Amino acid sequence: MKIPDYWQRESSDFRRFLAQPHRRRPDATTVANGGGRMLFLLVLALLVALFISIPVDLLLEHWAGIESKLDMSGLQLFFVAVVAAPILEELTFRAGLRSATYCLFVGPSVIALLLLAYKLAMVLAVLSGTIALIDFLYMKWAISKGKNGLRFTRGRTYLRRFPLVFWSYTAAFALMHVNNYSVAGLAGLLVVFAVSSQLMIGMAASYLRLRNGLISAVIFHGLFNFVWIALTLGLLTAFDVS
Numbered sequence: 001m002k003i004p005d006y007w008q009r010e011s012s013d014f015r016r017f018l019a020q021p022h023r024r025r026p027d028a029t030t031v032a033n034g035g036g037r038m039l040f041l042l043v044l045a046l047l048v049a050l051f052i053s054i055p056v057d058l059l060l061e062h063w064a065g066i067e068s069k070l071d072m073s074g075l076q077l078f079f080v081a082v083v084a085a086p087i088l089e090e091l092t093f094r095a096g097l098r099s100a101t102y103c104l105f106v107g108p109s110v111i112a113l114l115l116l117a118y119k120l121a122m123v124l125a126v127l128s129g130t131i132a133l134i135d136f137l138y139m140k141w142a143i144s145k146g147k148n149g150l151r152f153t154r155g156r157t158y159l160r161r162f163p164l165v166f167w168s169y170t171a172a173f174a175l176m177h178v179n180n181y182s183v184a185g186l187a188g189l190l191v192v193f194a195v196s197s198q199l200m201i202g203m204a205a206s207y208l209r210l211r212n213g214l215i216s217a218v219i220f221h222g223l224f225n226f227v228w229i230a231l232t233l234g235l236l237t238a239f240d241v242s
Contacts, residue, residue, distance in 0.1 A: 086218050
């Protein structure tokens with residue numbers, strides 16, 4: 001299969017997935033096919049960053065005074081962005097996408113912890129734990145009354161509503177990166193448009209996690225950050241911008 005044909009098929013599959021996200025089991029793909037899918041998504045994410053995210057960021061900086069707080073020259077940031085963040089963020093936002101228990105009861109508290117919102121994390125943990133306990137006791141009661149089909153009915157309902165779960169975690173991942181920007185006044189509300197690149201990464205990484213497995217999502221995330229930082233440093237050096 002020619003590379004353009006393969007990428008055209010991957011593009012169609014990705015569009016169909018975004019139109020109706022599902023928890024399909026990982027493909028039994030070859031290393032070459034898995035690498036090709038990752039490369040396709042990496043190129044797509046970089047194109048979105050170059051032709052959408054950068055122009056939007058420049059407009060927001062000019063009109064709303066929104067600026068990035070990240071220092072691309074820091075070696076520590078480079079390590080965090082390429083190694084630590086991909087592992088931690090993929091474990092938080094993508095690892096549990098196949099688990100209804102994680103998505104509904106565990107994930108919100110973990111995300112709050114990642115944002116260092118400890119009080120919120122505690123509240124969410126108590127609330128989720130209470131709901132989970134009530135749900136567990138209700139299921140035990142239902143089974144004792146012979147309502148064995150209830151579990152399967154609920155499982156099918158969750159699968160039908162999985163697109164909402166998918167987009168909730170993808171949006172939360174993107175919005176978390178609002179912390180990367182400094183904002184001022186009501187115009188700062190426009191900062192949500194500055195995370196278009198992170199939204200694209202979230203969609204692509206989630207797709208890879210569900211199609212190829214979690215490791216591929218971590219690798220993709222790290223590769224994107226590495227290439228993006230390298231390109232940024234290269235442009236700053238080329239234009240001699242400090």
